[in-house]
Amino acid sequence: xxxxxxxxxxxxxxxxxxxxxxxxxxxxxxxxxxxxxxxxxxxxxxxxxxxxxxxxxxxxxxxxxxxxxxxxxxxxxxxxxxxxxxxxxxxxxxxxxxxxxxxxxxxxxxxxxxxxxxxxxxxxxxxxxxxxxxxxxxxxxxxxxxxxxxxxxxxxxxxxxxxxxxxxxxxxxxxxxxxxxxxxxxxxxxxxxxxxxxxxxxxxxxxxxxxxxxxxxxxxxxxxxxxxxxxxxxxxxxxxxxxxxxxxxxxxxxxxxxxxxxxxxxxxxxxxxxxxxxxxxxxxxxxxxxxxxxxxxxxxxxxxxxxxxxx
Numbered sequence: 001x002x003x004x005x006x007x008x009x010x011x012x013x014x015x016x017x018x019x020x021x022x023x024x025x026x027x028x029x030x031x032x033x034x035x036x037x038x039x040x041x042x043x044x045x046x047x048x049x050x051x052x053x054x055x056x057x058x059x060x061x062x063x064x065x066x067x068x069x070x071x072x073x074x075x076x077x078x079x080x081x082x083x084x085x086x087x088x089x090x091x092x093x094x095x096x097x098x099x100x101x102x103x104x105x106x107x108x109x110x111x112x113x114x115x116x117x118x119x120x121x122x123x124x125x126x127x128x129x130x131x132x133x134x135x136x137x138x139x140x141x142x143x144x145x146x147x148x149x150x151x152x153x154x155x156x157x158x159x160x161x162x163x164x165x166x167x168x169x170x171x172x173x174x175x176x177x178x179x180x181x182x183x184x185x186x187x188x189x190x191x192x193x194x195x196x197x198x199x200x201x202x203x204x205x206x207x208x209x210x211x212x213x214x215x216x217x218x219x220x221x222x223x224x225x226x227x228x229x230x231x232x233x234x235x236x237x238x239x240x241x242x243x244x245x246x247x248x249x250x251x252x253x254x255x256x257x258x259x260x261x262x263x264x265x266x267x268x269x270x271x272x273x274x275x276x277x278x279x280x281x282x283x284x285x286x287x288x289x290x291x292x293x294x295x296x297x298x299x300x301x302x303x304x305x306x307x308x309x310x311x
Contacts, residue, residue, distance in 0.1 A: 030230055031055040033090040035118065036097030037064065037071050039190055040134070040183075043219035044094060045069045052227055057088070076114050085118065086125045092226055093118060095172075096134040104160040111168040119175055132226065133172035135182045137211060137242065138162045140278045148279040151182075151242050173239045181222055184244040184280050187298075188215030189305055198258035201267035208277030210251045213244050214295040221291055238284050246286045247297045248279035254298050261306045 032048060034041045037058035048056040049069040058071035074081065076097070085093075095115050099106035115133060122129045140149050142158030157163045172178040187194060197203060221243055229235045256266050285291060295301035 027091055027230075029053050029055055030091040031057070031088070032092040032094060032226065033085070033088065034058045034094045034096055035076060035114075036060060036095065036134075038096070038098060039188070040186065040215060040219060041094070041096040042067065042071075043215060044096070044222055045071070047219055047223045052223065054227075057090075076117060077109075082117065082121045085121050086127065089125075089127055090129050091230070093122075093129055093131045094134065094222070094226075095131060102161060104164060107161050107164040111164055112171065115168050116171055119171065119178065122177075123175070128177070130177040130179070130229070131172060131175060132222070133168060133178065133180050135165055135169050135172075135180050137182055137184050137244075137278070137280050139166045139169065139182070140280065143278050145278075148246075148248060148281040149242075150281055150283050151238055151240055169240065178239075179237060180240040181225075182240060182242050183218060184211035184213050184242065186213055186215050186218060187301060187305075189308060191215065192305075194254065194302070195258055195262075195305070195309075198255040199262065199264065201255070201259075201269065204252070204255060204267070204269060206272055207250055207252045207269070207275050209248045209275060209279050210254060210277065211244050211248050211280040212254075212298045212301070214293075214301045217245070217294050218243050220294075221285065221289075224291055225289070236288075241284050242280055242282040244280050244282050244285070245293060245296055245298075246281040248281070249298060250275055251277075254302070257299060258302055258306070261303060 032054050034045050034056065037045060037060040041058060041060075045056050045058045046068050048054045056069045058069060059074040059076070060071060061073070061075060063073040064071050074084070095118065097110050097114055099110040119131060121127070122131065139155040139157050139162050140153070141162050142156035143149060145153070155166050155169070157166050169180050169182075172180050225237065225241070229237050252267075252269065259265070259267060295304070
């Protein structure tokens with residue numbers, strides 16, 4: 001860091017790279033700021049810190065114990081936040097903030113107002129920051145399409161929260177340097193809701209299709225995509241990517257698989273007819289992007305979770 005009249009100025013190490021006989025400046029130690037360091041944000045930051053040359057800084061509303069990278073207690077709606085992030089001048093921002101409740105007004109504040117504030121700072125200060133917005137496949141909840149929904153398919157929200165997420169996606173992708181990571185149902189070692197539900201079959205909802213992604217895979221995919229884009233200017237980055245294992249499955253199949261591994265009898269609930277719900281895939285991840293999933297489907301993922309619980 002350089003010091004100028006008491007102010008810390010970030011200094012990046014740069015190197016020249018030749019592409020098509022033209023020299024370009026490549027940031028050798030790019031900076032990424034993760035806005036919202038819950039379980040997923042922390043995993044993303046830890047992977048950046050441990051496996052890449054990125055400078056990584058996390059932000060969250062409340063203080064937290066530090067890990068492998070710095071996490072600051074910052075309010076993105078504070079008066080001094082715009083000046084702070086402009087001074088930081090990050091190469092990448094991952095907007096992973098989540099509301100404290102599911103109320104539409106909280107969705108609006110965090111997903112739309114917060115994201116827009118950061119993009120406005122970037123545009124008003126002519127920063128070259130690329131913004132990645134973490135969204136949800138909730139935006140597909142109103143779809144009646146029988147085939148699987150892919151990265152490029154039109155969204156069909158059926159509630160106010162889904163509409164708000166869709167609005168935020170449009171804000172992100174309207175920006176030339178904005179992209180969306182749209183996540184399906186995240187599960188992992190610290191996410192045990194499905195295990196508790198499996199054990200209480202009287203509480204099972206109506207059967208439907210469900211779409212899964214192991215949290216470690218989700219974080220690794222996001223880091224690898226951003227690293228790939230940074231290293232290769234020609235890397236073809238879609239504006240929106242569904243982060244999923246691309247293996248839609250019936251909810252009851254997942255729950256009964258968990259019951260089997262917990263040595264519980266299969267639960268047979270009365271069928272209500274045709275299984276409803278959306279099926280999500282990502283052609284980009286499954287066919288175009290070179291990523292080896294740790295868990296390609298829910299079976300191996302939940303098996304690891306159960307085995308580690310039993311130790």
